[in-house]
Amino acid sequence: MSEIAGMSAKADSQRRRGRLLLRMGIAALATCAFAFVLGLILFLDHVADLEAPPELQAADGIVVLTGGQSRIDTGLHLLKAGKGKRLLISGVNPMARRDDLRLATGGDRNLFNCCIDIDRVALNTIGNAEESAKWASANTYGSIIVVTNNYHMPRSLLEMRRILPEADLQPYPVVNTPLSGSAWLANPDALRVLVIEYTKYVAALARGLVSTSHPEPILHDVHVEDMSTVVRK
Structure with a gap:
């Protein structure tokens, strides 16, 4: 009988421990949510x-x-x-012809030839930051105006500041879509984009927290070309 009682007590203890772990897990999930x-x-x-200064x-x-x-268009302006x-212009389709971008934007040929560079390597925001860092280093630029959509700006600055801290x-x-006054609540498409972007922003923050070292830009190989491509994304 004592052996049976001991087994029953052990089973009760395990059930209590399981219930406690379940409650803790639910509490943790609720806190995260x-x-x-x-x-x-x-x-x-x-x-x-966020708006243009x-x-x-x-x-x-x-x-x-x-x-x-x-x-x-904003960058050209x-x-x-x-x-x-x-x-x-970072993140451009490498398959496009030279004049496609100029024609698509109605840009001035002389301006495109003299003062615009194209990055054909970047596939995402991290790549944008890396290629921008190479470009800034090659030109010894210490100040940069970053142009992107308002919803994309927090993550863009986060990635770029990791590689260009100085x-x-x-x-x-x-x-493009006014969001002030909770206007996003009445726009399902805008809300979807914002939720996705926020999720990516949280992931970028988490990646930075778990990383033991910051990525360093590769400064000896600058992948930019003068107006040879068109927007990929």
């Missing part, structure tokens, strides 16, 4: 307030991260206004 949702609300509020200090160079409407010496990065967000 709450933190994720709270972070998403803060992210949405921050992105909704009324006064923009001139920088050494301008970098446009391709992938969204009006980004390249800033270059024409003398806000940078050169413009890098550079002065000035954000110039492009706003």
Whole structure:
């Protein structure tokens, strides 16, 4: 009987331990979910307030991260206004012809030939940051205006500051869909894009936390070409 009682007590102890672990797991999941949702609300509020600065200090160079409407047009406008010496368009299709991008944007041929560089290597935001760092180093640029959509700006700056910690990065967000006043709640497509982008931003933050060292730009091999490609993304 004592042996049976001991086995029963052990089984009860294991059940209690299992229930405790289950409650702890549920609590941990609930905490993570709450933190994720709270972070998403803060992210949405921050992105909704991003807009092009009324006064923009001139920088050494301008970098446009391709992938969204009006980004390249905005970069060209800033270059024409003398806000940078050169413009890098990062993340461009290597299969396109030389004049495709100029024709697509209606850009001036002389401006394209003299002052615009093309990165054909970057496939994502991390690649954009790496190729931008190579370009900035090759031109000895210490200040850069970063042009991308408002929802993409937090992650873009996060990745670029990891590789260019000493550079002065000035954000110039492009706003295609107004999000102020919680307008994103009434726009399912915008909300979907924002949730996906926030998830990528959290993943980028987590990658930085677990990484033991920051990635270093490869400065001896600069993959930029003068107007030989068109936007990939």
